[in-house]
Amino acid sequence: MVPLSITQERRKRILIVEDNIALRFTLAEWLRSLKYTVFEATSADEAIVLLESPLEVDLVVTDVQMPGKKDGIELLRYIQNSLPAVKVIVVSGDVHEVLKGEKVPFLKKPYDLEEMASNIAKLLTGSN
Amino acid sequence: MNDPSPQHQDTILVVEDEILVRTSIAQYLRDCGYRVIEAGNADDAMVMLNKADVHIDILFTDIEMPGSMDGFALCQWVRRNMPDMQILLTGSNHKAAHAAANLCEEGPQLKKPYAPEQLLDQIRRLRATKR
Numbered sequence: 001m002v003p004l005s006i007t008q009e010r011r012k013r014i015l016i017v018e019d020n021i022a023l024r025f026t027l028a029e030w031l032r033s034l035k036y037t038v039f040e041a042t043s044a045d046e047a048i049v050l051l052e053s054p055l056e057v058d059l060v061v062t063d064v065q066m067p068g069k070k071d072g073i074e075l076l077r078y079i080q081n082s083l084p085a086v087k088v089i090v091v092s093g094d095v096h097e098v099l100k101g102e103k104v105p106f107l108k109k110p111y112d113l114e115e116m117a118s119n120i121a122k123l124l125t126g127s128n
Numbered sequence: 129m130n131d132p133s134p135q136h137q138d139t140i141l142v143v144e145d146e147i148l149v150r151t152s153i154a155q156y157l158r159d160c161g162y163r164v165i166e167a168g169n170a171d172d173a174m175v176m177l178n179k180a181d182v183h184i185d186i187l188f189t190d191i192e193m194p195g196s197m198d199g200f201a202l203c204q205w206v207r208r209n210m211p212d213m214q215i216l217l218t219g220s221n222h223k224a225a226h227a228a229a230n231l232c233e234e235g236p237q238l239k240k241p242y243a244p245e246q247l248l249d250q251i252r253r254l255r256a257t258k259r
Binding site for chain 1 (some may be wrong): 147148166175
């Protein structure tokens with residue numbers, strides 16, 4: 001594979017925010033096999049650094065409980081306030097009351113990769 | 129760039145705590161046809177190294193990192209337990225890089241900041257010694 005040329009269509013860009021390296025790698029590889037460009041962050045703090053860089057992320061998949069100054073809910077609030085065009089999917093082993101009533105898709109761990117892919121495709125359809 | 133594609137998809141474990149450095153180098157290597165596993169510290173790297181279903185050809189690690197292990201300790205562990213794995217080191221501390229040369233008989237190391245092309249060149253040279 002050669003570096004992306006400007007003549008190729010821009011692939012959708014997904015940022016996975018997950019501190020568990022095995023889970024992150026499995027999801028990242030799955031999404032790369034579906035032809036997405038995938039970036040990885042090990043914490044919400046790292047995710048914000050990437051979101052403030054020129055990477056132009058289209059969608060963020062974030063865990064809730066992670067080490068660092070911010071958790072996934074705070075990352076979600078940051079994106080809603082500062083980057084409203086960026087779509088978000090929240091994943092967690094626990095159900096979070098704070099997310100009830102929100103339009104943000106939530107997948108409980110362990111989630112099915114096909115279900116994740118279908119949620120991502122739905123959110124990215126029609127967004128440019 | 130002349131034929132940047134590896135012969136088959138080699139897997140590189142990139143261990144780097146600086147997120148912007150890790151992301152840009154990992155993406156560059158993927159664009160060049162490598163499969164890349166990203167770890168933010170040596171402890172996470174150990175998780176992937178110990179996974180029986182994941183084959184890693186090259187460990188590319190920063191020397192100075194937070195966590196219970198630094199890049200040296202990680203390389204020492206790999207040398208003892210996975211002698212066939214190839215290792216590339218990077219770091220900004222000259223003294224550390226010198227000591228790293230003594231640790232790894234293959235010796236390649238990149239002083240930070242390095243250009244992605246320099247890393248690609250080192251990887252190709254390293255893989256050529258295996259073929």
